[in-house]
Amino acid sequence: MAPHAAARDFRPSPVFLGIVALTALGGWLTWAGVGNVHLGVFVLVAGGWVVSLCLHEYAHAVTAYRGGDHSVVGRGYLRLDPLTYTHPVLSMILPLVFLLLGGIGLPGGAVWVDRAAVRSRGWDSLIGFAGPAVNVLCAIGLSLPFALGVDIFGPHHDFWAAMAFLAFLQVTASVLNLVPMPGVDGGNLVEPWLNPQWRRGYRLVAPYGMLLLIALLWTPVLNALFFRFVFAVGEAIGLPVFLVADGRGLFQFWGSIF
Numbered sequence: 001m002a003p004h005a006a007a008r009d010f011r012p013s014p015v016f017l018g019i020v021a022l023t024a025l026g027g028w029l030t031w032a033g034v035g036n037v038h039l040g041v042f043v044l045v046a047g048g049w050v051v052s053l054c055l056h057e058y059a060h061a062v063t064a065y066r067g068g069d070h071s072v073v074g075r076g077y078l079r080l081d082p083l084t085y086t087h088p089v090l091s092m093i094l095p096l097v098f099l100l101l102g103g104i105g106l107p108g109g110a111v112w113v114d115r116a117a118v119r120s121r122g123w124d125s126l127i128g129f130a131g132p133a134v135n136v137l138c139a140i141g142l143s144l145p146f147a148l149g150v151d152i153f154g155p156h157h158d159f160w161a162a163m164a165f166l167a168f169l170q171v172t173a174s175v176l177n178l179v180p181m182p183g184v185d186g187g188n189l190v191e192p193w194l195n196p197q198w199r200r201g202y203r204l205v206a207p208y209g210m211l212l213l214i215a216l217l218w219t220p221v222l223n224a225l226f227f228r229f230v231f232a233v234g235e236a237i238g239l240p241v242f243l244v245a246d247g248r249g250l251f252q253f254w255g256s257i258f
Contacts, residue, residue: 005065005073013081016054023047030159038253041162045251048166049099052138052173054080057111059130064113067123077111085111094210100252104217105135105173121192128188132177135170140237142167147238158250164239165247171234175226176213183209 026043029035061077076084098106118124142163146152152160180186182205191202205212216222231241 004070005078009073009078011079013076013079013083015083016051016080019047019050019054019082023051027159030162031156033155033158036253037158038250041158041247041250042253044159044162045166045169045247046096046099049095049105049169050082052135052170053095054082055138056131056134056173057082057085059134060113060127061111063123063127063130064111064118067127068119069114069117071114071117072111075112098214099169104176105169105171106176106214124192125189128185128191132174132185135174135177139167139170139174142170143234143237143239146240146243152240152243157246161243161247161250163247164243165251167239168230168234168244168247171237171239172230175230175233179213181209181213182206184213 023044026040026045026047029040030037030044034040057077058080061072065072065078072078095106098104113127115124118127145160146164146167150160152164177184178186178189180190182191182202187202187206187209191199194202217226231244234244235241
């Protein structure tokens, strides 16, 4: 029988704390204007994105634990340690590659949940929703200073541009995660409510769902519609579109080199 969690099982891992510290360092470098601004913004955005990925997966894990799957304790999922994830390529490497190449917050797939141990369909669905909910909260929280009228044209413009780009990544992740497609969280949200035949079909497609989503994003028409919708959502929560572009330009420092 899987163990119940003790207080130590919820302690953030040294790896996660190190990522948080590195992100804070990037934030300070950018805010204070110390060193190369591209380096500071890169560390801030990349580190902040990895922190949000860890929080996303933690939300899945802690909801699964509350819903009856205590096996997440033994797997170390409750400690925010990305090294414990089942699919490090899907959960960390692929999202980082898409961040570097396209400036998109691609959702990952990391924690393994024992669905048979979850006590109800409601909990099963909530497990799927918990991760995207974190991205939604991050998007709103990071956009809040702009909605409140922070001075984005002052001496800390670069810092706020980086924060705007990071908020934009959270918006893209929120939208993509909630797509009701097998293999992503939106599909996991609706799957428990499907009839057995449809659920079997979902599970057959799920291993390829992420690849299908990536392929769809490369389609020019769908790509344009996706970004149009994402920018509309960003503007609705107070995110300045031009500042997102500034932040992306600062983040992709290789553009200034080549």
